[in-house]
Amino acid sequence: MKKSSLTILGCHSSIPTKKFYPTAQILEMKGFIFLIDCGEGTQVQLRKAKIKFNKIIHIFISHLHGDHFFGLIGLLSTFHLLGREESVNIYAPKGLKDIINTHFKWSYTRIKYCIDYIELSSNKLEKIMENEKIEVYTIPLKHRIYTNGFLFKEKISNRKLNMEEIKKIPDINIIHYKDLKIGKNFKTNEGIIIPNCQLTFDPPKILSYAFCSDTSYYSPIIDHIKYIDLLYHESTFLKTEKIRAINTGHSTANQAAYIAKKAKVKKLILGHYSNRFPNIKDFEKEAKKIFYNVEASEPLKKYYLDQ
């Protein structure tokens, strides 16, 4: 299985230009593909990143400002034109269903696949998706309109069998493997207890990722993302524009770094840059003064969660 990773499709704010793509990213985790936000042009960026459209089952929309979802109707239409039959789950604030359905109504489009809207309205951390390998939670953010970040956590998987040691115990049969994988000790026919740790290896480390955009500096985030492996936190402005950040419901690179430091995350990547700053490395420089392991994210760059 591929290593869990995040691919940035767009990491600029508000207005798309020749070089700047609005927010969209792909998280690949335990074989699942999650699309997070979907600014205009996302379907073209997906092609550049060689992501197969039919692998996208779950789409998470943080809020209903255009730079976070204006590419969605185009992507959903393309699914239709490509003959998709598998359903799509869209986790988004109230209103998105109305917008999408208004489009389909006026173009007389009858899509052949099903869209399940999971309407988000809570202002607390809330589990919104779970399967056998992953859990996804909302992270309430503080912006001009109702906005969520998202926390993606791998579930702990089974222990790995240590076949070399297992073969030394003739009583162990294939039917015992299931119990060993979930951590049970083994009792031989003579009644000797062999501890599980002697017969298995620890499971792979579980990884986690949090997406926090758009938001003001908002300290309640910290508790929700403690010790995670990778954090994407918006840094629309540099601290020279701190007042503008407050007035528009955004953060500075400096503030993003404080959140990362206080949450003790492994790595921070920045994004949602305002077009007024031509050199995105300036965001990285500012944040590095507070938190060492930080990078200014770039379109089409892939970040592995275990690095």
Next chain:
Amino acid sequence: MKKSSLTILGCHSSIPTKKFYPTAQILEMKGFIFLIDCGEGTQVQLRKAKIKFNKIIHIFISHLHGDHFFGLIGLLSTFHLLGREESVNIYAPKGLKDIINTHFKWSYTRIKYCIDYIELSSNKLEKIMENEKIEVYTIPLKHRIYTNGFLFKEKISNRKLNMEEIKKIPDINIIHYKDLKIGKNFKTNEGIIIPNCQLTFDPPKILSYAFCSDTSYYSPIIDHIKYIDLLYHESTFLKTEKIRAINTGHSTANQAAYIAKKAKVKKLILGHYSNRFPNIKDFEKEAKKIFYNVEASEPLKKYYLDQ
């Protein structure tokens, strides 16, 4: 004043890709700028073509299939973010206003400029815009949903003064110029009539452009576009896919050429190519067998109406 021209922003159908942009074009005529259709990515193509956003006052949307308008909400939002105050006129079928307003409603956006929707519903040629220099008409097309093409015609302008000849007649004063420009003869103090054609030159030739996409082969178009200077007619398919063209409400290159030939237009450009044909020159080749002055349009290419 710049010569009247058409700039192609996108000329492919349905699905945007790395190379293929959906329908959008800019007509510059007598100093006015008209945006015709607005597929996803149009605002980025406008930047590449160096078109100033605040010059766009009139937007014409042929129909409500996504590849013709999914870029519009992004463009209108960008107008808002750039602080636009001047109003925009949008000529489109019923439904577009509902779609745009649904977006603004859920993002709590209060735009500072005014959008005037001119809702098109006629199935006949209809004058929908007129100013001192230009007239615009709908061209009813035949597609799967209600669709219009658009005919743009320059108005005849005033005659140009022949100053060399005028100076020879001492009785002619600056107050007489207005009458001379609209074609009146001049009567000297002695009562001699000097014919206007001796004192003025013919006005510049009036030019015309027609946009016809999306449409099946539809002969009523011909009468509406007789002798125009430039025709953009869709050619989604080659004639090998004639049945598919009929079933989907589109045309072949061959059919577009027949329309151009029968209407005796000066020049035909093709577009709205299906992605299934990698080489757009194949459309040109097919059409050329019927109509000589034809070109397969390309993104960011400019076509002058008087050539």
